[in-house]
Amino acid sequence: MTPELHTHPNERDKALRRRAERVVPGGMYGHSVQKFLWPGAPQFWDRGLGSHVWDVDGTEYIDLMCSWGPLIHGHRHPIVEDAVSRQMGKLDTGNGPTELFVELGELLVDLVTHAAWTIFAKNGGDVTTLALTVARAATGRSTVLVAEGTYHGSLLWASARDAGIAPGDRAHVDYFRYNDLESLQAVASAHADDIAAVIVTPVRHEAGDDQELALPEFAHGLRSFCDTTGALLILDEVRTGFRLSLDSSWTSFGVLPDLSCWSKAIANGYPLSALLGSEAIRDAARAVFKGGTFWMSAVPMAAALATLALLREERGVEQILDRGQQLMTGIRRQAAAHQIPVRVSGPPSMPYLSFDGDVGWAKAKTWAAGAAARGLYVNPSHNWFISTALTLEDVSRALEATGGAFDDLSAVV
């Protein structure tokens, strides 16, 4: 099967790729690596507005990737941008924080039930790593249990590759299977009294695989495992945060973590992350060394205050869940009408589409290429992200594009 070529002109993109080959090792890194995309997929971007994005060659798409999660209100939301430019006109990176630091800390502690304090940083990986450090300081133990295959960032303990990683970098990390308490017990037995923490995402959302919602008994089982062993429960909300709830995602199960990690959607695209923790571990959080040159910058905090206020006032979480549901219901119907077996998984605000028997995502790439040729940008092997900027009209235009993408796929499978 040959994935359909991207049909838009992409001369600038091609030229930039050639230049990048020279100055970037491997030409590209991260999600934009070409092997994850279809031939001719745009790699360089020019601008975005609301739910739309334009590639460097000027082609417009409805954006269902939202910059891999951060743009929960879409590109350049006027209220967020207004807060940003007002703060930009005063101070961003200063000698210390502004009052926004305190205001945002108060807001997060107010929104998230388990949280009594917060530490701000920049990337998700900063706060997942800091969560481990705080847990180790609080317990005096070293081992951290991680669900196999889960991404917690690119820092050494969590790196998805082995190149450049010394054995000691992961010496105190061991792995269990998501939604499988027996595998947790089995791995725990090898570490006796040394387990400092269990870190887990609220939903299993590994790239390239169907998503798996946490079973309530798994969430409760992790909580009681931690209570019994004295380990801390860390919920990594970097991807799910503010997409399922304005509280931590397992509060609806009645399961509260000791620490939670937030980033991506917190500031509508401005660089910010936050570690939140419960009262019982405040002293450990005080004791650990923490800091980074840009961690207290005020502009992302202004963006976060505006982003969270908007989500609260406009019932943004309900809106993205609802829009995502409409979109995925339409996609399921189209797949059935084309007799193409698909699976739709994950929360509707961050859905994933996969195709039965799809070796190397070949079908998904053909389908995504067909959608892109009709003005819809999705990734073939990663979950998508819905924003509050996605209108009902966008949903129906997106469904026109996905309908055409199924036609293309029918023609080649």
Ligand SMILES: Cc1ncc(COP(=O)(O)O)c(C=O)c1O
């Ligand atoms: C669940 C989760 N944790 C941590 C991270 C790392 O975040 P960052 O890339 O901002 O370091 C990611 C990034 O995708 C993530 O999805």
